[in-house]
Amino acid sequence: MPNDRPNSWDRRAEAHTLYGFTDLPTIAARGTxxxxxxxxxxxxxxxxxxxxxxxxxxxxxxxxxxNPVLAKAASDQYAKLGGYHAFFGRMSDQTVMLSEKLVELSPFDRGRVFYTNSGSEANDTLVKMLWFLAGAEGQPQRRKIITRTGGYHGVTAVSASMTGKPYNSVFGLPMPGFIHVGCPHYWRFGQEGETEAQFTTRLAQELEATILAEGPDTIAAFVAEPVMGAGGVIPPSAGYFQAIQPILKRHGIPLISDEVICGFGRTGAMWGCETYDFVPDAIIASKALTAGYFPMGAVILGPELSDRIHTASEAIEEFPHGFTASGHPVGCAIALASIGLIEGGLxxxxxxxxxxxxxxxxxxxxxxxxxxxxxxxxxxxxxxxxxxxxxxxxxxxxxxxxxxxxxxxxxxxxxxxxxxxxxxxxxxxxxxxxxxxxxxxxxxxxxxxxxxxx
Structure with missing residues (x-):
């Protein structure tokens, strides 16, 4: 039951805080x-x-x-350099070291990292990167993003449009150009008499039919979580990524692995794409990156996208995007310590x-x-x-x-x-x-x- 004492914590929370993703009848009945x-x-x-x-x-x-290791990493860095940005050719030494580490950990032999404050912002940033790239390479029509029904990619207007959840309709989302294809949940969506292999083939055929119907030259990327997290922990059907990746390659469409939940060991490997044996064109990371001790997200670009975006940026002398706290030195120090814990035994x-x-x-x-x-x-x-x-x-x-x-x-x-x-x-x-x-x-x-x- 809610605490009815005057000035109790849950009464104060109820009076002054707007709850997100919270069942309000539960709050009314039970308190915060x-x-x-x-x-x-x-x-x-x-x-x-x-x-x-x-x-x-x-x-x-x-x-x-x-965790004392993460608390000490934060304290030590706050004492040394409590904050900075990554604009105008300046960034902290911790930011440089974390970028090196993330590329080393990635399935890419080289690449670049762009920092955000969350997974939502990382997905939003990725889409802006792809739109920027399309315009710079003379393909301004290449703006559509394909994701899956039930997938979750964030809460900004762009990342919520990527998210295949019906609740986003209350915001008038998704925006035009965001397309959702079938959810790879065989137990729930397999047809009567259909084997798992046949289900996977059907989803791959649906993806290709969607690409052809929309026009391959209008599609900027396909974005997928290795295991759908907020969709209800839905691993892909057997052979799913091996079935869809050749289709995407054939049509010149990047495959982006949203590793906000799966990344840094949750599935048993460092990355979910390793668990499911595919190499994407870019990785979206957050959550366990700092073990929750600092708000941070990252776009980790593989070599091809990294080179193309760098070339496009050079043409106009900058990539015109960023956040005040991108690459924050304290966040980066915590992330390096978090990765150390994961590699060291977690x-x-x-x-x-x-x-x-x-x-x-x-x-x-x-x-x-x-x-x-x-x-x-x-x-x-x-x-x-x-x-x-x-x-x-x-x-x-x-x-x-x-x-x-x-x-x-x-x-x-x-x-x-x-x-x-x-x-x-x-x-x-x-x-x-x-x-x-x-x-x-x-x-x-x-x-x-x-x-x-x-």
Whole structure:
């Protein structure tokens, strides 16, 4: 229940803060959880309640909520150079070192990095880069961006147009020229009698038909998450990227890997594109880049796009785009420390925990009201269904996933409702004991809610 004490934290939050992506009936009924401090993978609220955060904050706090290495990196850099920009031929030494490191980590033998403050801004920047390039190379009509239904790419006007979610219609989005093709979720969208291989072939054929219908010379890029994150943790159908990449190459369309969630180890490899064995033309990064300790995003350009954009910029003497905090020295110092932690053991811990994580998901998926478990690395989802045999979802007005998430909160566990799914993406610092706690509390919540609605 909401805290009705005068001047309580949740009353103050309600009075002065506009909530984003928040179920307002839940706030009205339960109040706001105001977080005071972190303890490893746990958060502690202002009432002293402790929660295991199986969401890693928002996919990003992979090193936990009070990591001393990241705190020291920030403190040391603040004492040395507390802020600077990356305009006018000036940038910090930390920015230079991070760019070198990101290109080294990338699947590219060379390239360039452009910094933003978020993944949304990175996707927005990428589109501006492609539009700039099209005009500079005498193809001003090449402006259309293809993404997938259910994919998530951000909240700016451009990145929200890329996002294949129906809620963006309240903003009058997507803008013209943003095209959404089929979601590669075989369990949900495969046709009766269709094998997974046939499903993949059908999606590839749909993509090519869309390209031909729109005109190949009007399309600037195809942008895809290796695993759809905010779409409900949807790995691609088998062979998906191997089926679509030749089509894109044939029509001269860049393939951009949106690694905002997948990047820096979440899928078990450094990049999701490595997990699914494809090399994109550019990578969009954020979230685990700084382990959530500083707002930062990056566009990592492969050699071809890097060369072409550099040539186009030289022709007009600059690339006319940037942000005040792009390449912030403190953010870059934290990012270098975060990457050091991932390379120094956290990435290996993801791989070591993955079998136990998958086994826990599979065990809970035996419940008659869980239709599917899915995931890759330390990102997974359980899809709630009213009828398992027919894959029939619960009625929307039952708010089943929201109720499960609320019940989890009552048990001291933070997880995320997405559509009819419950999403788990625990921090990389977790142990098997943390996973056991997570699945135990989630199981209790599932039993409670399904007993109420099934």
């Amino acid at each position: 959880v105001v977080v005071e401090r972190g303890e490893g993978p746990y958060i502690v609220d202002t009432e002293g309640r402790r929660y295991l955060d199986a969401n890693s904050g928002l996919w990003n706090m992979v090193a936990g909520f009070d 990435g290996e811990n993801v791989r070591a925990l993955t079998p136990a994580f998958e086994a826990g998901l599979a065990r809970l998926a035996e419940h008659p009201n869980i239709g599917e478990w899915r995931g890759k690395g330390l990102m997974g989802a359980l899809e709630a269904v009213q009828d398992k045999a027919t894959k029939t979802p619960f009625a929307g007005n039952l708010s089943v996933s929201e109720r499960i998430a609320n019940a989890c909160t009552d048990h001291g566990l933070i997880c995320r409702p997405l559509g009819q799914s419950i999403v788990l993406c625990p921090p990389f610092i977790c142990t098997e004991a943390h996973l056991e706690e997570m699945f135990g509390k989630l199981e209790d919540a599932l039993k409670q809610v399904f007993a109420e609605v099934a």
